[in-house]
Amino acid sequence: MHAVLRQKLQIHSAxxxxxxxxxxKLPYHDRALADGEDAIRQGDxxxxxxxxxxxxxxxxQTLADGRRxxxxxxxxxxxxxxxxxxxxxxxxxxxxxxxxxxxxxxHEAILTLFVRRPAVGLAIWRETLIDAAIFxxxxxxxxxxxxxxxxxHFFCEQYYRARARFSRRGEVGTCSLPLSQAQLGDTLGMSxxxxxxxVQQLRRTxxxxxxxGVLQVKNWARLAVIGEFDPAYLHVRAPRxx
Numbered sequence: 001m002h003a004v005l006r007q008k009l010q011i012h013s014a015x016x017x018x019x020x021x022x023x024x025k026l027p028y029h030d031r032a033l034a035d036g037e038d039a040i041r042q043g044d045x046x047x048x049x050x051x052x053x054x055x056x057x058x059x060x061q062t063l064a065d066g067r068r069x070x071x072x073x074x075x076x077x078x079x080x081x082x083x084x085x086x087x088x089x090x091x092x093x094x095x096x097x098x099x100x101x102x103x104x105x106x107h108e109a110i111l112t113l114f115v116r117r118p119a120v121g122l123a124i125w126r127e128t129l130i131d132a133a134i135f136x137x138x139x140x141x142x143x144x145x146x147x148x149x150x151x152x153h154f155f156c157e158q159y160y161r162a163r164a165r166f167s168r169r170g171e172v173g174t175c176s177l178p179l180s181q182a183q184l185g186d187t188l189g190m191s192x193x194x195x196x197x198x199v200q201q202l203r204r205t206x207x208x209x210x211x212x213g214v215l216q217v218k219n220w221a222r223l224a225v226i227g228e229f230d231p232a233y234l235h236v237r238a239p240r241x242x
Contacts, residue, residue, distance in 0.1 A: 001028050001103040004053055008077025011164065012130065012235050013123035022117045026110070028103040033057070033096030035178075040081060042093045048104040049085065052078045055100030056178060060186070061092045070187040072134050073097065075162055075176075082128050085110060098178035098213065126235070133233040142189045145228065147198045150188050152227030155208055157234075159217050164236045173220075178213035202226070 002024045009015060015023070030053070033039055040046055042062055050057070052074050059080055060070045071092065074080040080094055085107055114121030134157070141153050155177075162175035179187070185195045202208055207223035209216045217223060 001030075001051060001053055002026065004077050004103075005051055005079075009120070009123040009127070011077075013119070013126055015119055015123065019117050019119050022113055023120060026105055026113065028105045031102050031104060033100040033102060035096055035098045037096050039094045039096065039102055040090055042090055044090045045088050046081065046084050046090065046107075048106050049079055049110060050081050050094060051103040051105060052076055052080065053101045053103050056097040056176065057094050057100055057102070058097045058183070059092050059094050068186050069189075070183060071138060072131065073158065073179075073187075079124065079127050080131075082124055083131075097183070098176075130233075130235050133235070137233050147188075147190060147194055148201055149227055150190075151184075151195075151198045152202060152207070152223055153229050154184075154188060154227075155202070155210070155215060155217070156224050156227045156229035156231075159215055159220075160229075160231050161234060164234070173217045175215050176213060177210060177215040 005026075006015070006020055006023050009023075028051070031039070033055070039050055039057060054076060057074050057078075057080055058070050059072045059074065060068045062068055072080070074094075081090065084090060110124070114124075137153075137157070141150050145153060158177055159175050181192050181195045181199075184190070184199075185192050188195070190198065199210060202223075205219075205222065205226065207217070207219040207226065209218065223229075
């Protein structure tokens with residue numbers, strides 16, 4: 001757990017040796033999530049922060065009629081509910097998108113670390129600011145772009161975030177994206193019919209494929225143009241070559 005958190009924070013923040021020692025002392029306990037299982041529910045008042053250790057989780061809100069709007073997705077190293085350190089009641093839920101493993105870190109331990117190691121506190125604060133940037137991008141994407149560009153931008157964001165942290169030899173051009181077409185529709189504000197048609201259109205451009213929970217990017221430059229994707233809002237300090 002500690003290595004996962006340290007490596008993620010170092011993507012965008014500088015930490016010294018003493019910061020890393022302090023991070024390595026954070027207490028936590030593991031929890032496995034099944035596909036579709038909530039780690040936290042809308043209205044909960046958590047006393048521990050979630051760190052994604054393996055797999056993917058999704059942040060969503062539920063409407064009065066039971067419909068869901070997925071807002072963002074979080075992968076290994078992400079702290080998807082760090083806002084709960086300062087906002088006591090959750091206005092959204094977090095669930096496993098496929099099997100996932102999370103670590104629960106007590107709020108009290110994190111807040112104490114903020115005082116002792118301010119650089120760590122700033123790094124975690126920066127995580128929440130990047131989350132906010134992703135939320136803003138999602139609003140613009142879903143409200144201002146046509147379906148083809150909207151889907152392309154979403155795929156670009158998921159690929160870029162995954163590849164910036166977890167690029168390995170032999171996996172060039174792929175990342176895990178374990179969503180159903182219905183969940184993609186709930187993310188992009190599209191019907192399943194529109195999702196299916198749009199994904200087929202993107203496949204015909206030769207830029208990507210998405211099948212059985214795996215996103216394959218075949219032509220990154222062209223996909224980014226179709227999606228009007230500029231990764232600056234993700235604030236990666238030293239992104240790996242795509």
